[in-house]
Each structure stands twice: as C-alpha cells, then as structure tokens.
Amino acid sequence: MKTNKVLIPIDGSELSLQVLPYVMRFLSPEQNELILLQVAEPPSVVRLGVSADPDMVIYVDQAEALLKKAFRNAMHPHIDELAKAGFQVTTAMRFGDPADEIKRFIDEEQIDLVAMTSHGRSGLAQVLLGSVAQALIRRSPAPVLLCRQTVTRPTTAQD
Numbered sequence: 715m716k717t718n719k720v721l722i723p724i725d726g727s728e729l730s731l732q733v734l735p736y737v738m739r740f741l742s743p744e745q746n747e748l749i750l751l752q753v754a755e756p757p758s759v760v761r762l763g764v765s766a767d768p769d770m771v772i773y774v775d776q777a778e779a780l781l782k783k784a785f786r787n788a789m790h791p792h793i794d795e796l797a798k799a800g801f802q803v804t805t806a807m808r809f810g811d812p813a814d815e816i817k818r819f820i821d822e823e824q825i826d827l828v829a830m831t832s833h834g835r836s837g838l839a840q841v842l843l844g845s846v847a848q849a850l851i852r853r854s855p856a857p858v859l860l861c862r863q864t865v866t867r868p869t870t871a872q873d
Contacts, residue, residue, distance in 0.1 A: 717802075718746045718826040721856070723816050723846070724789070726752065732831045733861045734792060743800030746827075750792070751819055752785045756809040782807045813849035820856050829859040 720741065724730045737748065757777035772780075786805050793803045808815040820828065832847040851858050 715745065719749060719823060720746050720827045720829055721749050721751055721816070721820060721823070721825045723812070723828070723830050724750050724752045724785075725812070725846075726788075729863055730831050731792060732863065733829050733859075734796065736859070736861050737829050738796065738799050738801075741829075743802075746801065748796060748801050748803045749806055749823070749825075750789055750803065751806045751808065751816065753808045753810065753812040753815040754781055754785075757781065778807075778809065812846045813853070816846065816850060817853050820854055825856045827859060828854055828856050829861070831861045831863060 720737065722733060722737065737746075757774055782805075785807050789805055793805070796803045806819065808819060816828070819825070828850060830847060830850070832845070847858070847860055851860070
C-alpha cells in the first residue's frame with residue numbers, strides 16, 4: 715500500500731499548529747507520513763563580540779544547524795503526540811521565501827498533500843500582507859488542505 719507524504723508547514727506560531735488535530739482526525743496513520751517543515755530567514759555570519767574572544771564568529775552552516783536543532787526541539791511534544799496516534803513524523807527546514815521554499819519542497823519530495831492553517835485574512839489585509847496559503851493554492855501541484863484559524867481546539871479521534 716502506498717504511503718502518502720503530507721507536508722505541514724510550520725511558521726513557529728501556535729496558529730500554524732492548529733492543523734494538527736485535523737490531520738489526526740481525518741488522515742489515517744497507516745496511509746500517511748507527516749513532514750513538519752519550517753522555512754526561516756537565511757542566517758548570516760554572526761560576530762560574537764561580547765564573548766571572551768571578540769573575533770569569535772558563528773558561520774552560516776553553524777547557524778543553520780542551530781536553527782534546525784531548535785525547530786526539532788520545539789516540535790518534540792507535537793511529534794510525540796502524532797507518533798502516539800501512529801503517524802511516522804519527520805522534520806525539515808529550509809531557508810528563504812516561505813512560499814517559494816515550500817513549493818520547491820513539494821516538487822523535490824513529491825508531496826501528496828499540504829495541510830496548513832491560514833490566518834483567514836481577506837480583502838485588503840490579504841492583498842497588503844500577502845499569503846503563503848494563497849500562493850500555495852495557486853502554485854502547488856499537490857492538493858492543499860487549508861484550515862482556518864480557530865478560537866477553540868477541534869476534537870481528535872482520540873478525544
């Protein structure tokens with residue numbers, strides 16, 4: 715049986731995690747592998763002039779590694795909850811423009827479904843602020859399951 719690859723973009727906010735209960739409720743763990751993806755600003759060389767060595771530098775690859783580790787650590791409770799429900803979960807991180815990097819990830823990893831939460835902005839706010847969700851709906855070759863921001867947490871199959 716084919717396992718679907720489900721991409722869940724995470725922007726570091728609690729809002730972006732609101733899609734997880736829907737994923738657990740509507741997708742079968744036996745048929746779906748979950749990938750939590752965060753896209754961050756590209757790091758640059760950082761000088762640590764306040765340390766004992768004023769010339770100490772953290773290089774871009776070191777900064778990227780630290781950001782990836784911080785993302786995995788922040789996702790541990792959610793990964794544990796999803797794994798307890800039977801899902802296979804991995805994390806990934808990219809650097810750059812969120813819509814472009816998510817689209818690139820979808821293409822490269824042959825993603826079958828994108829599941830994400832939207833702020834639910836409309837009208838002028840969406841035009842002025844842009845929308846990663848809107849860009850993915852237009853550009854993604856994979857279907858996009860879009861959950862609108864909620865005030866209360868939806869129930870899961872385990873509730």
